[in-house]
Amino acid sequence: MKLEPGMTERPTTKIAQDAFLPRNTRRSLPIALLRAREAVMSHFRPMLSAHDMTEQQWRVIRILAEQDTVDASEMADKAFILAPSLTRIIRSLEERGIIAKLKDANDGRRVLLKITPAGLAIINEVAPESRMIYERLETHFGPEKIDLLLDLLDEISTFNEDA
Amino acid sequence: MKLEPGMTERPTTKIAQDAFLPRNTRRSLPIALLRAREAVMSHFRPMLSAHDMTEQQWRVIRILAEQDTVDASEMADKAFILAPSLTRIIRSLEERGIIAKLKDANDGRRVLLKITPAGLAIINEVAPESRMIYERLETHFGPEKIDLLLDLLDEISTFNEDA
DNA sequence: CTCTTGTAATTAACATGTTAACAAAATGAT
DNA sequence: ATCATTTTGTTAACATGTTAATTACAAGAG
Numbered sequence: 001m002k003l004e005p006g007m008t009e010r011p012t013t014k015i016a017q018d019a020f021l022p023r024n025t026r027r028s029l030p031i032a033l034l035r036a037r038e039a040v041m042s043h044f045r046p047m048l049s050a051h052d053m054t055e056q057q058w059r060v061i062r063i064l065a066e067q068d069t070v071d072a073s074e075m076a077d078k079a080f081i082l083a084p085s086l087t088r089i090i091r092s093l094e095e096r097g098i099i100a101k102l103k104d105a106n107d108g109r110r111v112l113l114k115i116t117p118a119g120l121a122i123i124n125e126v127a128p129e130s131r132m133i134y135e136r137l138e139t140h141f142g143p144e145k146i147d148l149l150l151d152l153l154d155e156i157s158t159f160n161e162d163a
Numbered sequence: 164m165k166l167e168p169g170m171t172e173r174p175t176t177k178i179a180q181d182a183f184l185p186r187n188t189r190r191s192l193p194i195a196l197l198r199a200r201e202a203v204m205s206h207f208r209p210m211l212s213a214h215d216m217t218e219q220q221w222r223v224i225r226i227l228a229e230q231d232t233v234d235a236s237e238m239a240d241k242a243f244i245l246a247p248s249l250t251r252i253i254r255s256l257e258e259r260g261i262i263a264k265l266k267d268a269n270d271g272r273r274v275l276l277k278i279t280p281a282g283l284a285i286i287n288e289v290a291p292e293s294r295m296i297y298e299r300l301e302t303h304f305g306p307e308k309i310d311l312l313l314d315l316l317d318e319i320s321t322f323n324e325d326a
Numbered sequence: 327c328t329c330t331t332g333t334a335a336t337t338a339a340c341a342t343g344t345t346a347a348c349a350a351a352a353t354g355a356t
Numbered sequence: 357a358t359c360a361t362t363t364t365g366t367t368a369a370c371a372t373g374t375t376a377a378t379t380a381c382a383a384g385a386g
Contacts, residue, residue, distance in 0.1 A: 027313060029203055031242075031243055032313055034200060040193050040319065054372080071334085072335065082375095087336055089372080092371085108334095140322065145318075156304070156312070157199050159202050159300065236365085245343065251341075273365085
């Protein structure tokens with residue numbers, strides 16, 4: 001390594017520190033998970049943005065299509081969205097008339113969520129296309145491989161719980 | 164009655180629309196990737212925040228520890244950070260004296276990045292602990308399983324490129 | 327009943343994700 | 357050289373991620 005005029009005299013060779021360097025970035029699990037997620041989402045995003053929907057907003061109304069009434073905590077859990085984000089998403093979706101907020105009669109703290117007809121309309125427009133995209137992906141890789149991946153991801157996700 | 168994970172639920176009400184509903188959220192690949200990523204990161208985050216480092220900032224200086232000088236485009240690519248985010252991260256890291264910005268003599272557009280001694284000090288503090296955490300994870304699941312997962316993720320990540 | 331503690335949701339503040347628009351420098355064709 | 361085009365990086369604007377503090381209500385102990 002050649003020293004440039006502006007560099008310090010201290011040797012900057014990093015070979016001696018190799019043992020202290022992090023693992024190679026190319027085999028980093030967090031980045032690999034991020035890349036894979038982005039690759040998958042890139043197929044869905046155009047369809048969602050055509051309906052002025054973000055990915056997270058879609059996750060919310062999708063869950064409300066599966067289950068009629070969901071309180072905010074359960075929604076945060078299922079959609080994997082943190083409470084502060086969910087508060088903003090709910091406000092936005094409600095202003096757009098896509099979901100409705102109800103009060104829980106038994107617990108004044110809880111916010112109950114429900115999809116509106118307008119929200120259902122969006123579901124019915126987006127869902128078929130979403131299914132098609134997913135089926136293309138499943139066909140390309142084979143359902144077994146996707147299942148294997150989902151199982152591995154599930155296993156990783158529960159790593160914390162047995163510490 | 165509470166449904167356990169793995170059970171197949173089908174609420175009473177929306178049966179007629181079943182064909183138009185999205186896939187079940189619990190087997191959603193994007194959410195599964197998100198959950199897994201968060202599970203992994205939850206082990207690293209406390210250590211990073213102890214050094215006032217975000218995950219993304221850590222990715223940046225980590226790459227600069229592997230490779231002495233990197234321009235912004237290459238960094239965005241390797242750290243998987245979009246250009247606008249990277250601009251802000253670079254500004255922040257530079258203000259804190261952790262990295263330095265240089266100008267490319269051959270191309271006036273490019274920004275070259277280099278880690279400072281202060282940055283190297285952080286690397287040397289964090290890296291050993293980071294390795295230990297990763298080794299625990301690798302021991303728990305077995306290196307073959309991690310490798311299998313990384314291979315599958317890689318395969319998913321390149322799905323776009325053969326369209 | 328009062329007080330403490332715990333829980334659900336919101337707000338605040340900052341960092342990043344995401345897309346679009348933009349400025350500056352390089353490139354290539356004429 | 358001149359001009360249109362492409363590439364690199366930044367800025368802007370809005371949505372979400374992240375942690376901490378806060379408010380409103382619920383539950384329990386005394």
